[in-house]
Amino acid sequence: MTSARMKGVKCCFLLLISLMDLAAQDQFTLATYNVENYLDKEVPGRKVKSEESKLAVRETILKVKPDVLVVQEMGEPSALSELRDSLARRGLNYDHVRLLDAYDRYIHVALLSRFPIVSERHHTNDAFLLEGKRLPVSRGFLEATIAVNDDYQFTLFAAHLKSKRSVHYADESRMRAREATILRKKLESILREQSNANLAVLGDLNDSRDSIPIRTIVGRGKLALKDTRPGESTGIGKPIDPDVTWTYHYDEKDSYTRVDYLLVSRGMAREWIRERSLVLAMPNWIEASDHRLVISTFRARD
Incomplete structure (x- = not known):
């Protein structure tokens, strides 16, 4: 092969790589993961996470x-910084990091x-009345609008x-239902103004799909x-078993359930890549x- 032809092949190869990179930028991934007590200091009822577990x-x-x-069950800012820095040393850089400082201090x-992150709201003061008591939304809700590129933004909760x-002071299922109602109202305040808004809810919702809290958050009709x-x-890109969806293992009962969710609005669902x-x-x-990590891929264009 002549040097000119080799140069042409090389140029074509580099062009192909550039096009592949451009295509990759047209998609993005969104994930939720309960990291189970990612603590660097012992707190009441929870131990420091081992180095072996952090590595995993x-x-x-x-x-x-x-x-x-x-992520859920993250410890103090120092624990979050350790995770971010450890990932950066392995080539995964997160330049934009937030920790929600709500009622639960641990x-x-x-x-x-x-x-x-182009805008954010830390919902840390929400509360509800239950059984004659005023109770806080313990972990709060973190709202953030993220700019994937110049043309695509989405808001996550x-x-x-x-x-x-x-707990001794109230029924846990009713507490969860009240928290879900508060979250749904926040979602509807956005969706009623812009029904096609790109909106996602991620996290450990601690209940099954047919439960009152999950049905409340999902909602009904055009705003569901x-x-x-x-x-x-x-x-990603490997075979998927659609019948195996569990995300949480409860050791005491040796049960496997789905409690971690990634929910999206109708507007954002159009960009969702199921496969x-x-x-x-x-x-x-x-x-x-x-818990196990849940991840979804989306096209970065409306």
Whole structure:
């Protein structure tokens, strides 16, 4: 092959790579992951996460490298910084990071994004009346609008509803239902103004699809959200088992349930790529967390 022809082949190859990169920028991934007590300091009722478990969390995230990641059960800012810095050393950089400082002082909702956060609201003062008591939304809600590119933005709500663990002062299921009602009102305040808004709800909602809290958040009619409900897979682009959707293992009862959700508005559902959305199956998933990571892919254009 002549040098001129080799040069031409090289140019074509570089052009192909550039086009592939451009195509990749036309899509983005959105994930939620309960990282189970990602703590660097012991707090009441919760232990410091081991280095082995932290490593397993990082390996899980690095397997799919989400562009935007919402996590639950994150510890103090120092723990979030450690996770971000550890991922950066492995080549996954999140330049935009937020920690929601709500009523629960020990575990938090957090957001890590490769894309700029153009606006945000930290909903940390919501409360509700139940059984004669005024109770806070313990973990709050993190609202953020993210610019994927010059032409595409979306707003996410990161949530971690009340767990099914019993408390002495109120019924846990009714607490979760009240939190869901508050969240739904926030969603509707956006959707009633702009029914085609790009809107996503991510997080550990601690209940089943047919429960009152989940049905409340999803809503009805034209303003209802779409449950992406991805199946199990070992990675993006790999075969997906649509019948295996569990995201949480409850050790005491040896049960496997789906409590982690990625819900989207009708407007954003148009950009959703079903075949590139999954519950990540890792051989050592339990070393990282009692939850599994959920990730969906979207086209970055309306």
